[in-house]
Amino acid sequence: MPHVLVADSNFRAVVGGVSELDIDADNVRRLIEAIDRRFPGSGAYIDKRMAIAVDGEIHQDAGAIPLTPASEVCLIPRIGGG
């Protein structure tokens, strides 16, 4: 199942201190819903503050991105810029 990496300590606090999760989901939206079910409130946090990298590609809105069992999903703080 897709492997989720939590690099940011602030979000790690939202998901019970874990740095890695294995979540069964076939797209990013369902993966976030699954994380939210396990850690209530984490879905809203992701929506507002996090960017999502799927297999190395960063997305601001990744909901529809399909996932495979080999997918790597990395949750990182949303990035702005100058």
Place this chain on the structure above:
Amino acid sequence: MSEVLDRPEAGAALKVVGTRPIRPDGVDKVTGRAAYGADFAMPGMLVGRIKRSPHAHARILSVDTRRAQALPGVKAVVTAADFPNLASEEYEAGESASNLRDISCNCMARDKALYDGHAVAAVAATSAAIAEEALELIEVTYEVLPHVIDVEAAMAADAPLLHAHLYTQGLETRPDKPSNIAKRNRLERGDLEAGFAAAEAVVERRYVTPAVHQGYIEPHACVAVMAADGQGQVWSSSQGQFMVRTYCAKVLGLEASDIRVTPAEIGGGFGGKTTVYLEPLALALSRKSGAPVKMVMSREEVFRATGPTSGAVVEVKIGATRDGTITAADIVLKYQAGAYEGSPVGAGSMTALACYDIANFRITGYDVVTNSPKVAAYRAPGAPISAFAVESAVDELAQTLGLDPIALREKNAVRDGMKAAYGPTYRNIGYVETLEAIRDHPHYAAPLGPNQGRGVAVGFWFNVGGESTAAVHVNEDGSAVVVTGNPDIGGSRASMAMMAAETLGLPVDKVRPIVADTAAIGFSMLTGGSRTTFATGMAVTQAAQKIVADLKRRAAQIWDVAIDQVEWREGEALRLDKADTPPLSLAAIAAQSARTGGPITAEVSLNAGGAGPGFGAHICDVEVDPETGYVTVLRYTAAQDVGRAIHPAYVEGQVQGGVAQGIGWALNEEYIFDGEGKMENAGFLDYRVPVASDLPMIEPILIEVPNPRHPFGAKGVGEVPIVPPLAAVANAVARAIGVRMTSLPLSPPKLRAAMDGR
């Protein structure tokens, strides 16, 4: 979600992309015809001015505007009482969530003034002289409070507290009392203790960088009018008209549909124009007076009241084995946020080790509020600060180990398939190629003279995508208009026109790029994060591809053949089933548009993902005058992975501009505050940015490792080049004088003192 409909074949010959046409905004800018924020005027327009706090930290006990309002010629006065008292709420408007209450309070102080220059009231009058006289008549009663500006002093337990509601986020346990530390973040990997135990050389240093301003030449300026029916219009210089619309609507309690924002030409932004200062005040003054209001900041106001980037302290401990393998790094970053939380320490943390493959590290960042202007984004926000520290330490590590500084970086370089320190796996990166480019460049082997030194440093920026809209309209004569919602801060009009021209098969001078107002084009995130050529360019290309599909359909209709018998090539429709049929040019099809379905137009909105990260590697030569400590930059070479340069001259300009700003940060620029927290050098005479005569020709080397997610392979280019120069200059100075300099700017008095202490 974005989707690339049709990507040019690998190796396909491009006729427009990669060339250097004359910029579409060039004539306007060199002739003075370009209309910047301050150039707009309306009949009956009033002049707006702002009364600012003279204290760095003070409770506002009362604001009495009666005498000002009674002055003949004064048409409106506003204070915080004229704006809704917003709840603390994070709102997504652009690149990331911002706290609306903080934005509102930064525009107009409520309860407390949090920095010298904080707005406490604003006036609209029939002349500048009357407005300024009225400011003197506004009586503000303050209770002056102790202030704190130094970042480490602000972190102390007994520091003056800016916000009673601020409790540090990101700690293992919720603190029991408020603090100026808004947030702590941490990234870590591996076993730090074991990593340092394996090290045979360790460098441990504390680095200090001052707050510096973006230094855009054009001050903030706007004209705003609020009609009697509640419909507002704003003309302003910003990096995002939609951002201005959203923030104005929220700060004033209006609907977004009640405000139309037209972007003026922008005279520099560099991240500093990604928020609002004047626009909500001008709208409020117009609402109260019933007349248009123009507001233009003075240079002093720009320095005192708009975002610089953080001053910071960064502690680095880094260790390596004798062969140069970096085994561990422990980094602590403390960044000023200014009056409200939200420094770029997160990005500083995430970029700090982004160029390195290190098994064991810990990066801890602190976001700290201080009695100074709220920081705003500045070109690769946060990254130059952490890169200055890390790249200085890596340089010293190379010296300690007797290794070549480029070889040390190559040995520890991230490559495709490796995990970035901030999490994701890298794909299609061109970092090693930039190191190879500077290693093999004649600059690196050129001899140095007495008192001269050569420094190397590298840098990284994520680059982002995000929401963009673009429209392409074909005119009746076969020319085209490209409409986007992104202010052109670095050549995006040229690159948009070129991508459209390439796709349509038109000469680029037949394509007119327009930056539209908020009512004329769909939403686009602001121009920032090095996103526009990537994300908006993707939208432009897809809109042009839709046009091509439509043109093929129309040609098939004209010829009365199946659409699969039509091919679009070099701006013409070709009939495949009857090759001797004369082709139909775009102009010929456009002339018949009324008979083939009406106007030829397409609009695409998308949220672009897959922006390719950028890397740069720089070499800097300096000479230090042994008598005065003055540093002359002799030669500078900057290699950068740019994906594919759509307009190479513009890309080279971005590289040169970023380097110039980084050199200024390294050598000259700093906010200087007196004992009362007032900025002492709020003008370009005393806050010295580099000018052309201070700098050598900066030689850019464009490395093209295409980003497969973009139709032409583009990556963002505007931010990477400011990341390495602080350390490249400092490393050159260290090698020239034999003393490691850890505090910027590297001003002559500091260097003299360092040289005296050798």
